Amino acid sequence: MEDFEVDVPTSTISAKLATKLITHKQIRKEPSTCNNDVNKAKRYTFAATFICHQANGDYIVYYDESNFNLFCMRTQRRARVGQRAVGKTPPSKGKNLQLLCDVSVEDGLVLHQLQRGSITMDVNAEFVKSIYATVKASDTYREYFAGKKVVIVLDNAPAHNQVELRLEEVIAEHGDLELLRLGPYSPMLNPIEGWFSVFKAKVKAYLSEHRQRIFSQGSH
Template identity: 30%
Template sequence: MPHRGGRVAIFTAAQETLIVDMVRENNLIRLREIRDKVIADNVNFESIDDVSLATIDRVLRRQKMRMKQVYRVPFARNSARHKDLRYEYVQYLFLDEAGFNLQKRRQRGHNIIGQRAITEVPGQRGGNITLCAAMGSEGLVHRHAVVGSYNTQHLLTFLEELRDILLDRQQHHPGPAHHIYVIIWDNVGFHRTNQIREWFTTNSNQFLNVCLPPYSPFLNPIEEFFSSWRWKVYERQPYTRENLLRAMELACVDIPVEAFQGWIRHSRAFFPWCLARDNIACDVDEVMWPDAAQRHDAAQ
């Protein structure tokens, strides 16, 4: 609609945006300095020879900009280099093991009503194959599978390989002089043997280990990795040990980095409950004991 009465706006919408940009570029700029810049700019403000400080103040208020206390931040604090140094100074790595064999399949399927859902499996399940994996915010850092169960010697080999991978990464991406990696895992017995403790003592300048509290797998996001990983192994339907090993390896590659970051965020969501010493229930509790008062972990 055409303008009907009243004062005509001095600045166009585009010119008001330019004034806002001046403030964004320099939070300490004064109204007088903005006015001087406007008058001196014969390209973007060619038709404006004079403007009052009150008008500029109204423009800023209309754009939701207000006078605020100034907080001083050292210019180097948030430089790209310093942010990289802080990122690399401490990195958390979540570690765990999971087993698989040839007869493992999905436990539920579809079929016509009255008929069983059937899937074919090898006659011999074969020996278990156990995958040990370490993950961080950038995805899977290292994984290694062995036939049978993991033990202290296998774990020592895994830790040596993990250390070499991380040291090699440091050489290609130099950062702080002393990286510190924190290994977070569950409290299973062979994680606490003398040999494992000696390894961390020997490598204490770079590695620390933290055991999860009992009954707290929800604090280790790698549990969610293994849950997703198993489904991807199922999809490949391996029928021989060689195919199973390949399926386990390919399933690791299939999972994007964004999934790992989401699992880490999910585990952190439990932190407020832990700090408040609240009860933490799982879906099994709610199904078996709908009445919270009947659950074994109910507050006394």
């Protein structure tokens, strides 16, 4: 309001904006390349290819990996008025566990693998090969998808680099295996992300509910 030499409190501005349904929110970071023409074209290509596989009745599997930690602590506790609620924690949360997993609409959880340490490209390629073998051997595929393709949807994480190259012979040998890459900045198109969220919440809840049992086993 400098042009009019008027001093308006920020609270007044905030109240006025609220009447216009404009509220103060936390900023959501969005990379400048997220919606450029190249990445939008890649997402369009993925969507078009995916819809084509659905129309053909192919067996679609959603694959990804995630790390999680068994460390648990409360986020809230009681304290006297005027005092902080302080919780003592160890200096380290411990090592992360790596979970490779894939799901499908037809069978739910198809295959999973738990390991410590980072996931290498070789480990990733072998797991993708195991996904294909597991799906082909399943009763669901044999009964309802015989002769159809096995489409494995995966993102562009570093561990997934060169997976097509490392499985070149397998893909050439089995014409019904296809790897479908997600478009850039579109993890929401892979439903396994929601599965990981539910899984981690269940693990944390189990550890919290059975902590005395865990402590008892650790003393032996």
